[in-house]
Amino acid sequence: MIEQPYVYRHSELVEPDWRRLPGWAAVTAADWESAQWQRAHCVKNIRQLRAVLGDGVDEAFYSDLERDQAERATMSMLLPPQMLNTIVPRKAPSDPGFTEALYADPVRRYMLPVFSDRRTDWPSHPYSSRDSLHEAEMWAVEGLTHRYPTKVLAEVLPTCPQYCGHCTRMDLVGNPTPVVEKLKFALARDERLGAMITYLRANPGVRDVVVSGGDVANLPWPRLEAFVSDLLTIESVRDIRLATKALMGLPQYWLTDEVRAGMERLAAKALERDVSIAIHTHVNAAQSVTPLVAKAAKAMLATGIRDVRNQGVLLRGVNNSTEALLDLCFALLDDAKIMPYYFYMCDMIPNAEHWRLGLSEAQYLQHQIMGYLPGFATPRMLCDVPYVGKRWVHQASRYDTDHGISYWTKNYRTAVDADDQLALAREFEYYDPIYLLPESGQEWWRTKSAEMAKADAAPAVLVRSA
Numbered sequence: 228m229i230e231q232p233y234v235y236r237h238s239e240l241v242e243p244d245w246r247r248l249p250g251w252a253a254v255t256a257a258d259w260e261s262a263q264w265q266r267a268h269c270v271k272n273i274r275q276l277r278a279v280l281g282d283g284v285d286e287a288f289y290s291d292l293e294r295d296q297a298e299r300a301t302m303s304m305l306l307p308p309q310m311l312n313t314i315v316p317r318k319a320p321s322d323p324g325f326t327e328a329l330y331a332d333p334v335r336r337y338m339l340p341v342f343s344d345r346r347t348d349w350p351s352h353p354y355s356s357r358d359s360l361h362e363a364e365m366w367a368v369e370g371l372t373h374r375y376p377t378k379v380l381a382e383v384l385p386t387c388p389q390y391c392g393h394c395t396r397m398d399l400v401g402n403p404t405p406v407v408e409k410l411k412f413a414l415a416r417d418e419r420l421g422a423m424i425t426y427l428r429a430n431p432g433v434r435d436v437v438v439s440g441g442d443v444a445n446l447p448w449p450r451l452e453a454f455v456s457d458l459l460t461i462e463s464v465r466d467i468r469l470a471t472k473a474l475m476g477l478p479q480y481w482l483t484d485e486v487r488a489g490m491e492r493l494a495a496k497a498l499e500r501d502v503s504i505a506i507h508t509h510v511n512a513a514q515s516v517t518p519l520v521a522k523a524a525k526a527m528l529a530t531g532i533r534d535v536r537n538q539g540v541l542l543r544g545v546n547n548s549t550e551a552l553l554d555l556c557f558a559l560l561d562d563a564k565i566m567p568y569y570f571y572m573c574d575m576i577p578n579a580e581h582w583r584l585g586l587s588e589a590q591y592l593q594h595q596i597m598g599y600l601p602g603f604a605t606p607r608m609l610c611d612v613p614y615v616g617k618r619w620v621h622q623a624s625r626y627d628t629d630h631g632i633s634y635w636t637k638n639y640r641t642a643v644d645a646d647d648q649l650a651l652a653r654e655f656e657y658y659d660p661i662y663l664l665p666e667s668g669q670e671w672w673r674t675k676s677a678e679m680a681k682a683d684a685a686p687a688v689l690v691r692s693a
């Protein structure tokens with residue numbers, strides 16, 4: 228037997244027993260599997276979290292959480308029971324060491340961040356910003372980001388059934404928090420969705436539409452079905468991707484009769500028109516892949532859609548190891564039939580430095596996972612470079628590791644650089660977390676950020692709008 232850095236073992240998926248949590252000790256399987264019950268029992272605040280976890284958690288944890296919500300959180304708390312149940316899946320709150328396990332848990336780290344998780348030296352990068360990918364700047368019509376020549380992102384709604392602490396769309400998605408007001412759509416929903424369809428009809432160069440938000444699971448099914456049906460009438464549209472983390476956070480929704488029957492209708496229309504519909508989900512840790520998640524993914528595949536794919540986010544303390552990433556990819560692929568597709572580097576939003584990896588770390592992880600998964604299921608690690616777009620982590624044209632600045636080029640124009648003659652010759656920058664840099668690089672940033680503050684040149688790091 229040759230010794231390997233990673234040892235593959237097939238692991239059975241497990242639905243953690245929710246009855247270990249005092250607040251759900253009497254919940255029946257029928258309730259648990261009901262999407263309505265799950266939505267009605269989402270945990271939205273510390274009082275509700277206490278009611279579920281009971282007295283087993285140290286008070287210090289709740290104070291830590293409360294301080295984070297008041298001073299740092301860019302997303303409000305929203306956890307469906309399904310998702311909360313995958314945190315510390317093998318311990319009850321009354322077991323010794325539960326609070327320590329809660330602090331260390333990978334799902335807790337990004338779904339329920341606490342103040343002590345965050346960096347105090349550089350909580351935010353000086354160039355972090357609330358719409359770090361400038362998506363709203365590239366709206367062709369409200370909510371429709373036209374950032375690549377042949378594809379668009381349709382933000383059909385600004386809410387999700389769950390809110391992730393590191394959400395890249397924290398500018399738009401979710402409820403306001405004490406530190407972030409949210410951007411509001413000006414148009415009413417149907418007017419906005421109608422304008423998107425009109426734009427796509429008038430722009431036959433677009434063949435690929437990512438239907439996102441938010442999370443499409445929060446759009447009433449008939450409205451989502453009508454929107455996708457409209458897309459299917461546009462001659463140029465060949466690929467439709469539905470973005471939903473809820474396939475993992477609220478699989479019960481994707482298992483409802485209404486959604487399964489509706490997806491079957493859409494899949495049949497798509498087949499007739501030679502269009503591919505896929506679901507793109509967002510799973511960051513192997514423990515989130517439970518039998519119910521696998522059942523929902525397979526139910527969607529059974530409707531006749533093309534694929535279910537995963538776009539995870541590389542997050543420190545969650546999945547920044549070869550083992551965590553490969554365990555997750557095999558859990559997705561083996562029993563849930565979800566295709567590992569991408570891992571994004573966490574975007575440069577405020578208060579995210581503790582989650583973000585440096586480019587060299589992402590390059591290392593890409594190297595380490597090669598060769599274990601089938602080639603078609605080996606995810607690419609991507610840096611989403613502002614004003615450029617998604618780039619494979621090994622595509623940087625230069626990398627200054629002392630200052631933590633990588634340089635990237637682009638090979639297409641967007642509306643914002645349509646008149647920029649140098650856009651395709653220019654280098655665009657991306658920044659590593661400063662605390663990872665050698666002392667000389669950190670000193671350079673201290674000086675630079677003081678100058679930026681003086682000149683008021685930095686994008687607002689604290690994000691409450693006037």
Ligand code: SF4
Pocket residue numbers: 386387389390391393394395396400440441442472473509
């Ligand atoms: S599900 Fe996606 S859009 Fe919603 S909060 Fe999480 S990362 Fe943001």
